[in-house]
Amino acid sequence: MAKVIAVTNQKGGVGKTTTAINLAAALAIAEMRVLVIDTDAQANCSSGLGVVKGSLKKTLYDSLIQDEPLTEVMTDTELDSLKLVPADKNLTGAAVEMLDMENREFLLKRLLEPVLGRFDFVLIDSPPSLNILTLNGLVAADSVLVPIQCEYFALEGLTDLFDTLARVRRGLNPNLEVAGILLTMFDERTNLSSQVRDDLIRHFSNKVLQTVIPRNVRLAEAPSFGKPAILYDILSKGAESYIRLAKEILSYEKKGIG
Numbered sequence: 001m002a003k004v005i006a007v008t009n010q011k012g013g014v015g016k017t018t019t020a021i022n023l024a025a026a027l028a029i030a031e032m033r034v035l036v037i038d039t040d041a042q043a044n045c046s047s048g049l050g051v052v053k054g055s056l057k058k059t060l061y062d063s064l065i066q067d068e069p070l071t072e073v074m075t076d077t078e079l080d081s082l083k084l085v086p087a088d089k090n091l092t093g094a095a096v097e098m099l100d101m102e103n104r105e106f107l108l109k110r111l112l113e114p115v116l117g118r119f120d121f122v123l124i125d126s127p128p129s130l131n132i133l134t135l136n137g138l139v140a141a142d143s144v145l146v147p148i149q150c151e152y153f154a155l156e157g158l159t160d161l162f163d164t165l166a167r168v169r170r171g172l173n174p175n176l177e178v179a180g181i182l183l184t185m186f187d188e189r190t191n192l193s194s195q196v197r198d199d200l201i202r203h204f205s206n207k208v209l210q211t212v213i214p215r216n217v218r219l220a221e222a223p224s225f226g227k228p229a230i231l232y233d234i235l236s237k238g239a240e241s242y243i244r245l246a247k248e249i250l251s252y253e254k255k256g257i258g
Contacts, residue, residue, distance in 0.1 A: 006140070145179045
């Protein structure tokens with residue numbers, strides 16, 4: 001049965017999509033069966049995994065609103081063991097249409113149940129907001145992976161997110177855990193990055209992952225080619241860091257942690 005991880009942070013520009021794409025690819029190369037679900041109407045995760053915008057007849061919208069099975073929406077990627085449920089701009093409308101649906105917070109969880117046995121990991125790329133699509137991801141997930149950019153306001157945003165997770169546990173998903181806090185865009189040349197890292201460890205020591213994702217040109221370039229960094233330049237520091245992250249996540253799973 002798949003482990004479902006929501007990659008979530010209500011702040012934009014913290015590396016959520018980059019993490020979803022590259023962690024999924026690293027897990028797939030480690031011979032894990034992986035499904036990525038893009039719940040962001042911007043569809044950057046979809047394009048970053050090779051989907052040309054406007055080229056698909058069906059996306060996550062059709063599953064959420066038209067009740068299409070995920071198997072009818074799922075598409076292949078360059079990696080045989082990595083599948084994608086793509087997004088498109090229609091998800092903007094879905095967030096409104098879902099508001100009148102019964103049990104709207106559980107739509108994605110219900111859609112996932114028939115396919116969980118086919119995968120080892122399901123990664124949900126969340127929008128940079130706390131809307132109904134983000135909430136669906138949190139309800140469907142076993143755990144949350146929280147990318148944090150090493151910047152001044154990181155702690156402030158994290159406190160708000162943890163408050164949200166506490167409310168989700170109380171009302172909708174009591175088993176939701178924190179898989180870890182992932183430091184992204186880390187620049188070892190600056191005091192700020194080191195200070196943010198130290199502050200996070202001081203406040204959330206048992207949740208901060210050992211793997212740190214550096215600022216890396218290859219990570220920034222790869223999406224424009226529709227590839228994970230691991231396929232664009234496997235020797236880049238960015239690709240290597242996500243391979244380390246995949247190993248860390250897998251080691252936690254073997255220990256039953258996270």
